[in-house]
Amino acid sequence: MVEEFVQGIPCTVGLVEIDGRLTELPVHDVESKNEFYDYEAKHNPDLRVEHCPSILPAPTTEAMQYLARRVFRMIGAHGVLRVDFLAAANGRVTVLECNTLPGLSEHGNLATMARAGGIPYPTLMQHLVRSAFTKPAYLP
Numbered sequence: 001m002v003e004e005f006v007q008g009i010p011c012t013v014g015l016v017e018i019d020g021r022l023t024e025l026p027v028h029d030v031e032s033k034n035e036f037y038d039y040e041a042k043h044n045p046d047l048r049v050e051h052c053p054s055i056l057p058a059p060t061t062e063a064m065q066y067l068a069r070r071v072f073r074m075i076g077a078h079g080v081l082r083v084d085f086l087a088a089a090n091g092r093v094t095v096l097e098c099n100t101l102p103g104l105s106e107h108g109n110l111a112t113m114a115r116a117g118g119i120p121y122p123t124l125m126q127h128l129v130r131s132a133f134t135k136p137a138y139l140p
Contacts, residue, residue, distance in 0.1 A: 006094045008086030010037045011054060011061075013068035014102065014113040015081045016124065017131045024069060025113035026053035027061040029087065052116040056087055063093045071098050079131035082110055104128070 010032070014025035031049040032041040041047040054061050068083040075081075075098060082102035086094045102110045106121045114124040 006086045006088060006092075008088040008092075008094065009056065011056070011064060011085045011087050012109050012113070013064050013083050013085070014110045015068055015072050015077075015083070016110075016114070016119075016127055017079050017134070018127050019130075020134065022069065022072065023117070024065040025110075025119075026116040027056065027064050028052040028109050028113050028116075029054040029056055050112070052112050057091070060087050060091055060093060063091075067093060067095055071095065075100075078135045080110070080128055 009029050011027055011029040013027050016023050016025065029051050030037055030041075031051070032038070033047045033049075034041045037048070064083075064085050064087070067085070068081070071077075071083050072081050077098070077100060080100075080102065082099040084096040084099070086096060088094070102108070104110065104125070111121050111124060114121065119127075
Protein backbone atom coordinates (compact mmCIF):
# COMPACT_ATOMS: atom_id res chain seq x y z
CA MET A 1 0.00 0.00 0.00
CA VAL A 2 1.22 3.49 -0.81
CA GLU A 3 -0.28 6.61 0.66
CA GLU A 4 0.54 10.27 0.89
CA PHE A 5 2.69 11.44 3.80
CA VAL A 6 0.87 14.14 5.74
CA GLN A 7 2.86 16.30 8.14
CA GLY A 8 0.61 17.40 10.95
CA ILE A 9 -0.42 17.46 14.57
CA PRO A 10 -2.19 14.32 15.85
CA CYS A 11 -5.71 15.12 17.04
CA THR A 12 -8.74 13.19 18.11
CA VAL A 13 -12.46 13.93 18.49
CA GLY A 14 -14.77 11.93 20.72
CA LEU A 15 -18.47 11.58 20.09
CA VAL A 16 -20.89 10.30 22.72
CA GLU A 17 -24.61 9.73 22.53
CA ILE A 18 -26.23 11.41 25.51
CA ASP A 19 -29.95 10.78 25.97
CA GLY A 20 -30.26 9.96 22.26
CA ARG A 21 -28.37 13.07 21.11
CA LEU A 22 -24.93 12.90 19.52
CA THR A 23 -22.50 15.13 21.43
CA GLU A 24 -19.11 16.18 20.08
CA LEU A 25 -16.42 16.48 22.70
CA PRO A 26 -13.68 19.11 22.56
CA VAL A 27 -10.79 18.33 20.21
CA HIS A 28 -7.70 16.85 21.85
CA ASP A 29 -4.30 17.46 20.24
CA VAL A 30 -0.80 16.28 21.06
CA GLU A 31 2.60 17.81 20.50
CA SER A 32 5.26 15.10 20.51
CA LYS A 33 8.81 15.84 21.59
CA ASN A 34 9.87 12.97 19.31
CA GLU A 35 9.92 13.31 15.53
CA PHE A 36 6.61 11.41 15.43
CA TYR A 37 3.88 10.75 17.96
CA ASP A 38 5.15 7.19 18.31
CA TYR A 39 4.69 4.40 20.85
CA GLU A 40 7.33 5.90 23.14
CA ALA A 41 5.71 9.37 23.16
CA LYS A 42 2.24 7.87 23.57
CA HIS A 43 3.27 5.98 26.69
CA ASN A 44 5.66 8.48 28.27
CA PRO A 45 4.02 11.74 29.39
CA ASP A 46 7.45 13.45 29.50
CA LEU A 47 7.65 13.11 25.71
CA ARG A 48 4.41 14.88 24.84
CA VAL A 49 2.30 17.93 25.57
CA GLU A 50 -1.47 17.46 25.37
CA HIS A 51 -4.04 20.18 24.79
CA CYS A 52 -7.72 19.69 25.47
CA PRO A 53 -9.46 21.74 24.35
CA SER A 54 -7.12 22.00 21.39
CA ILE A 55 -5.01 25.10 20.82
CA LEU A 56 -5.54 24.84 17.06
CA PRO A 57 -7.56 27.54 15.24
CA ALA A 58 -11.34 27.25 15.58
CA PRO A 59 -11.91 26.59 11.83
CA THR A 60 -9.61 23.56 12.09
CA THR A 61 -11.23 22.10 15.20
CA GLU A 62 -14.71 22.79 13.83
CA ALA A 63 -13.80 20.94 10.62
CA MET A 64 -12.63 17.95 12.68
CA GLN A 65 -15.82 17.88 14.73
CA TYR A 66 -17.92 18.13 11.57
CA LEU A 67 -15.98 15.30 9.89
CA ALA A 68 -16.14 13.16 13.04
CA ARG A 69 -19.92 13.50 13.09
CA ARG A 70 -20.08 12.53 9.40
CA VAL A 71 -17.87 9.48 10.00
CA PHE A 72 -20.11 8.46 12.91
CA ARG A 73 -23.17 8.52 10.66
CA MET A 74 -21.47 6.98 7.61
CA ILE A 75 -20.29 3.88 9.48
CA GLY A 76 -23.50 3.50 11.48
CA ALA A 77 -21.77 3.95 14.83
CA HIS A 78 -23.75 3.91 18.05
CA GLY A 79 -23.03 5.11 21.57
CA VAL A 80 -19.43 6.24 21.26
CA LEU A 81 -16.76 6.82 18.64
CA ARG A 82 -13.33 8.41 18.60
CA VAL A 83 -12.02 9.72 15.27
CA ASP A 84 -8.30 10.43 14.84
CA PHE A 85 -6.95 13.14 12.56
CA LEU A 86 -3.81 14.90 11.43
CA ALA A 87 -4.05 18.69 11.27
CA ALA A 88 -1.59 20.23 8.81
CA ALA A 89 -0.17 23.72 9.24
CA ASN A 90 -2.14 24.95 6.20
CA GLY A 91 -5.46 24.01 7.88
CA ARG A 92 -5.95 20.76 5.98
CA VAL A 93 -7.51 18.03 8.10
CA THR A 94 -6.93 14.35 7.30
CA VAL A 95 -9.01 11.55 8.83
CA LEU A 96 -6.72 8.72 9.95
CA GLU A 97 -9.06 6.20 11.55
CA CYS A 98 -12.09 5.73 13.70
CA ASN A 99 -12.18 3.78 16.93
CA THR A 100 -15.52 2.15 17.70
CA LEU A 101 -14.10 0.86 20.99
CA PRO A 102 -11.90 3.69 22.27
CA GLY A 103 -9.95 3.22 25.47
CA LEU A 104 -12.16 3.86 28.46
CA SER A 105 -9.62 4.43 31.22
CA GLU A 106 -10.11 7.44 33.45
CA HIS A 107 -6.91 8.99 32.07
CA GLY A 108 -7.44 8.16 28.39
CA ASN A 109 -8.25 10.52 25.53
CA LEU A 110 -12.02 9.97 25.66
CA ALA A 111 -12.20 10.75 29.39
CA THR A 112 -9.91 13.77 28.91
CA MET A 113 -12.17 15.16 26.18
CA ALA A 114 -15.29 14.48 28.25
CA ARG A 115 -13.82 16.33 31.26
CA ALA A 116 -12.94 19.28 29.01
CA GLY A 117 -16.56 19.22 27.83
CA GLY A 118 -17.88 19.30 31.40
CA ILE A 119 -18.68 15.58 31.67
CA PRO A 120 -17.12 13.87 34.71
CA TYR A 121 -15.79 10.34 34.20
CA PRO A 122 -18.57 8.53 36.15
CA THR A 123 -21.19 10.41 34.12
CA LEU A 124 -19.41 9.51 30.87
CA MET A 125 -19.52 5.83 31.83
CA GLN A 126 -23.23 6.12 32.68
CA HIS A 127 -23.96 7.57 29.24
CA LEU A 128 -22.04 4.78 27.54
CA VAL A 129 -23.86 2.06 29.48
CA ARG A 130 -27.25 3.67 28.81
CA SER A 131 -26.54 3.89 25.09
CA ALA A 132 -25.87 0.14 25.01
CA PHE A 133 -29.58 -0.37 25.73
CA THR A 134 -30.80 1.95 22.98
CA LYS A 135 -29.07 0.36 20.01
CA PRO A 136 -31.48 -0.58 17.23
CA ALA A 137 -31.41 -4.04 15.71
CA TYR A 138 -28.12 -5.20 14.22
CA LEU A 139 -27.40 -3.61 10.85
CA PRO A 140 -24.73 -5.30 8.71
